[in-house]
Amino acid sequence: MDNAIKNVVGRDVSLSTLFEENRQMIENSSSRPLNHLRGQALEAFLKLGIPTNKVENYKYTNLQPLFGGDYSFCLKPYDLTGKMEDVFSCDVETLDTFTIFIVNGWYYTNNNLGDLPAGVRVGSLASLAKEDPTFLEKYYGNISPWHSDGVVALNTMFARDGFYIHIPPGVVVEKPIQVVNILMSEEALMTNQRNLIVLEENSEAKVLVCDHTLTPEKFVVNNVTEGFVASNAHLDYYNLQNQHNATTQVAGLYIEQKENSNVKTNNLTLHTGVGRNNIELKLAGKHAEGHAYGLYLLDKNQHVDNFSFIDHAVPECFSDELFKGVLDDHASAAFTGKIMVRPDAQKTNAYQTNNNLLLTRDAKINSRPQLEIYADDVKCSHGATVGQLDEEAMFYLRTRGINRDEATILLMYAFAYEVIEKIKMEPLRDQIRSLVEKRFRGELDKCLSCVVCGQKGTESSCL
Template sequence: MNKTCRIVNLQEEYSQLYKENLSLLENGAPEKMNASRAKAFDLFVEKGIPSNKVEEYKYTNLQPFFKGSFDIALSSDAALEGAAENFNCGVPELDTHNVFLINGWFANQDDCNQLPKGVVVGSIREKAEQYPEVFEKYYNENTPNNLDAMAAMNTAFAQDGAFIYVPKGVVVEKPIQLVNIMSGDNDRLVFQRNLIVVEENAQVKVMLCDHTISPQKFVINNLTEVFVKENSVFDIYNVQNQHNLTTQVSGMYVHQKKHSNILTNNLTLHSGVTRNNIRVTMDDEHCESHVYGLYLSDKNQHVDNFTFIDHAKPNCQSFELFKGVMDDSASGAFTGRVLVRPDAQQTNAYQSNNNLLLTDNAKINSKPQLEIYADDVKCSHGATVGQLDDEAMFYLRARGINQTEGRILLMFAFAYEVIEKIRVEPLKENIRSLVEKRFRGEFDKCDSCVVCGQQGSSVSCL
C-alpha cells in the first residue's frame, strides 16, 4: 500500500513512519534485511538527515528537501500502481539486458535465459530467498551505516531493489541495464537497495539509468553495494536524467579484492539536487580503480559528488576524474578524499577535478582531501575552476563559427575527457550525442533517453 506521510520536523516524523509501519516494511523482505533495520534506524535517528552543519554535507543541506508530504510505497503493488503501462521496453541501438524498477521496486526484466548460465538478475527480496548464502554473506557488509546517516536511513527503510550475481569465471558480454523510473500521482519518497556480487575472475558491466516520468516531486535515497572479487572486472555507469524537482541521494559502495579492476562513472546530465556518495575500498593488493564523473548543471540545479577512495592495502592504483560544466545559477561541490593507510606502500593515486563556470552566478566548491600515512607512494591531485577560453573562442569565430556553436564545441571539448573513459563503445557514442544535445539545449527530459529508450512525457519538462 501507499502510505502518505507529512514531514515537517524530519526526525520526529521519520521515526514515527518507521515505527508505525515496521511490520509493513518487514513484510516479505529477506531476514537479514529486516535484522539490519533496527541498528541502522538507531544510527539514523541519532544523526538525522544531514544539514550543512555536518562536515561531509557542508555544501548540500539535505534537510529542506526531505520535508514535505510524500507517498511512500510499502509494497510492490503500491510502487507499480498505475505506472506499469507507462514505460517503454524498446531499447534502440544498445544491446543490453534490461531490468525495470519503478519507484525503487523491481517491475520486470528481459528474458533471463539470454544471460550466461549461473548469472542471477532480479529483485533483491526475491533473489535473497533463492540465493540465501550469497545474500547473507554480503548484504549490508559494505555499507557505512555508522558514518553516513543517509546510508543508515536506506538500510532502515529499503525493501527492494536489484540483485546481480555473476558466478566465478563468467563474463557477461551484454551490459546489464537497471532502468530506474520514478512515477506517481503524488510527491514520493523512494528507497532502493541494490546488491551486486562479481565473483572471482568474472566480468560484468552495469548501467544505472535514472528517470522521472511524471512531474511530481521525488525524493530518492538509493544505495548500491558492490563486491568485486579476485581478478574480476566491473564497470558501472550511472546516467542521471531527472527533472528539476528531484532530490537524489545515491550511495555507491564498492569493495575490491586482489587484481580486480573497477570503474564507476556518474554522469549527471540533468537533475534537481543530486548527492553522489561514492566509496571504493581497495581491500587487497594490486587493485585498480577508476572513478569518474561528469556533471552538467544549469538553472538552480545542484550536484555534489562526495568520493572516498580507501587505499587499505599496498600496490593499488586509483584514477579519479570529475568534470563539471555549470551554467545559470547552478551550484556544485566535489570532495575527493583519498586515504592511503599506513602499510599501503607503492600506492598510485591520481585525482583531478575540473570545472567550467559559464556565468558569474554559477558556483562550485572543490575539495581534494588526501590523507597519506605511507611513505613510498605516488599521489597527485588537482582542482581547477575556469571559464571558456576567450582566445580559443576567437580562433573559432575567425574561422566562421558563430559564438553559440563555438560555445558548444568548447563545452563539449571540456566534457569529452570523461566520456572517453567509458568502456562500453555504443554507450560512449550515445552519451556523446546526449551531451552534445544537452549543450545545444535540444535535450531535455522530454526526449526519450538515448541510453535506455525511456520515453519522457511533456508534463515532466519542468
C-alpha cells in the same frame, strides 16, 4: 496512491517515528537478511539524522529541508497495467543489453531478461532475501556506512527491494546489464532502494544504471548500492542521471575490491534537481585498480554534490579519478574527493583531478581534493581548476568563421570530451556524445534517449 503510507514526513512526524509506527508491517512483509540490521540502523539514525551542512562530509549540501515535507512511501510494487515496453523503451538500437526495470524502488515483476549466461543471476533483492538468505547475509550491510551516515541508515531502515546482480566465478558477461530506474507517481514520493552487485573470481560485467522521472511530481530518492568485486574480476559501472528539476536524489555506491580486481565507475549527470553522489572504493587486495570518473552539466538552479572516497587499504594498488563540470545560470556544484593511504599501503599510486567550467558569474563550485597519506613510499597527486571559456580559443574559432554560440558549444564539448571517452561501451559512448551536445544546445528538455508512453501507442514527454 494505493498501498502507500501517505503524508508521512510532515512537520510533526519524524522519519524515525514513521519507521517505528510501521516497523512490524515492514518486517512482516520482508525477510531476515533485510530485517536483521533495521534496529541497529534506527539507533544510528536517531544519533545521526538527515545530514545538514554542519556535517563535514555534507558541508555543501543541506539535505534536511529536502527530506522534509509530505511524501508517500510505496509499500508494494507500483501496479502497472500493460507491458513495460508500452511505458518506456530505449531508442538506442545499437545498445544491446540485458535490461531490467525498477519502478519506484521495486523490481518490476514482468522483467524479461532473455538468456543470461549460465550461472548468472539478476533479479529482485526482496526475492533473493527469501530464496537465498545465506548468500545475501554474506554481503548485506558489510560495506555501506549505515552506522556513520544518516542517509544510509535511513535506507537500511526502510529498504524493501531493489536489484541484485551475481556473476559466478570465471563468467564473462559480454553484453551489458542495463538497469532502468523509473519514478512515476500521482503524488510526492520518497523511495529507499537497495541494490547488490557481486562479481566472483575471474568474472567480468558491465552495468549501466539509467535514472528517469516520468511524472512531474516531487521525488526524494535514496539509493544504496553495495558492490563486491573478487580477485581478478572486472566491473564497469555507469550511472546516467536524467531526472526533472523536482527530484532530490542521494545515490550511494560502495564497492570493495580484492587483489588484481579492476573497477571503473562513471557518473554522468545530464539533468537533475538536487543530486548527491557518494562513490566509495575500498582497495582491499594487492594490485587492485579503482577508477572513478564523472561529468555534471548543470543550469538554472540545479545542484550536484559529488563525494568520493578511495581507500588504499593494502600495498601496491592504483587509483585514478577525474570529475568535470560545466555550470550555467545559477547552478551550483560541489566536489569532495578524498584519497586515504593506510599505514601499510606502500607503493600506492593515486591520482585525482577536478576541473570546472563556469559560464556565468552566478554559477558556483566548491571543490575540495584531499590526500590523507600514512605511508612514505607512494606516488599521489591531486588538483582542481575553476575557469571560464578560453578567450584565445574563442578568438581562434571566430576567425575561422564560426559564430560565437557555435564556438561556445565546441569549447564546452572539448572540455567534457575527456570524461566521455572513458566510456568503454561504444554505443553508449556515441549516445552520450549526442546527449551532451544536445544538452549544450539547450535541446535536452526531455529524455531524448527514450520514448515514454502514458498509454500504449500514445507518446508523452519524458519529464
